[in-house]
Amino acid sequence: MRTIEVVISSSVRPTERVDRVVSAIENIFQGLVMDIRADRIEAYDGPDSLKLLHELLEVRRSLTLPDLRCSEDLLAKSSVSG
Numbered sequence: 001m002r003t004i005e006v007v008i009s010s011s012v013r014p015t016e017r018v019d020r021v022v023s024a025i026e027n028i029f030q031g032l033v034m035d036i037r038a039d040r041i042e043a044y045d046g047p048d049s050l051k052l053l054h055e056l057l058e059v060r061r062s063l064t065l066p067d068l069r070c071s072e073d074l075l076a077k078s079s080v081s082g
Contacts, residue, residue, distance in 0.1 A: 006050060008032060008043040028053050 008029055012021050022036060025043055030052050032043035 004047045006032075006045050006047065008041075010041045012037075012039050012041060028056070 006029070008025055010021055010025060012018050018036060018038065018041070021041055022034065025032065025034075025041065029043065029045070029049045031049050032045045034044075035042040
């Protein structure tokens with residue numbers, strides 16, 4: 001059986017606050033085990049941590065992609081009237 005491990009790695013720049021970088025990671029990947037250092041954050045978990053990212057991408061896709069059925073209807077109408 002194959003196992004999926006999700007690994008997130010982020011540097012923390014001198015102008016950034018570590019707690020804000022951690023918060024940004026947690027906003028997208030929930031439930032990670034984190035190794036937090038002053039200049040770098042390493043986070044690990046299994047595939048469940050990708051659920052929120054998947055949901056966010058699905059919402060974004062549904063907001064940005066046109067409804068293909070509407071496009072097909074418009075093309076059919078334009079070819080009939082043309």
